[in-house]
Amino acid sequence: MLLTVENLQKSFPSADGPVPVLRGVSFSLAAGRTLALTGESGSGKSTLLHLCAGLDAPDAGRIVIEGRDIAAQSDAGRAAMRRDTVGLVFQQFNLIPSLSVADNLSFHARLAGRDDPDRDAALAERLGLAAHLAKFPEQLSGGQQQRVAIGRVLAARPHLILADEPTGNLDEATGAAVLDLMLELVAESGAAFLMVTHSERLAARLDARLHLRAGQVE
Ligand SMILES: Nc1ncnc2c1ncn2[C@@H]1O[C@H](COP(=O)(O)OP(=O)(O)OP(=O)(O)O)[C@@H](O)[C@H]1O
Secondary structure, X not given: OOEEEEEEEEEEOOOOOOEEEEEEEEEEEOOOOEEEEEEOOOOOHHHHHHHHOXXXXXXEEEEEEOOEEHHHOOHHXXXXXXXXXXXXXXXXXXXXXXXXXXXXXXXXXXXXXXXXXXXXXXXXXXXXXXXXXXXXXXXXXXXXXXXXXXXXXXXXXXXXXXXXXXXXXXXXXXXXXXXXXXXXXHHHHOOEEEEEOOOHXXXXXXXXXXXEEOOEEO
């Protein structure tokens, strides 16, 4: 299994004491498979995604990525796993405004030491960005910006791609087209893909679904 999550627990502090958000979540995801993470607002989807990305640490339980327990790593070890193994796509595109589209595309691959100009050019072509490489993010539409964010992740060739409502800022038609393209490129890359979505329709396009209710898998 590429990703195995076992009995994950996470609470957040509040004035009335700790509030449990994840209450024993377990699942696994194989390489090349896509999984939609659904559930009501507040059910713990983003929290689960952030833990899988090593952006936060669980209170209990295990997150094993390619045989390594991410929670058992030091901060530096977690940062290295994020850089080398995991790719993240958020609802906010999070592009670097001062860098051109071309430099945004290759940014993560460079950090991971996997920069390949020929591959980047082919990826830009597939993403419909070839004519926009010298532009800056603010000169692109939302759909184009999200395609840059997706390309930036794919260019670094992560084995696990985590996406938090990646089409949430796009209109329905643009969102559906961007998701199709993302799924096609993810399938070609062989990565495992975990995506938070509120949309039943988008969730149905992935191989499987994990539905959270009040911090537990339903
Ligand atoms: N850093 C934090 N500190 C305190 N509480 C938090 C924190 N992050 C999340 N929470 C709480 O945890 C619960 C779950 O939040 P989470 O964002 O994981 O839900 P979600 O299912 O992704 O919701 P949505 O669909 O609205 O994005 C919420 O009640 C939220 O207020």
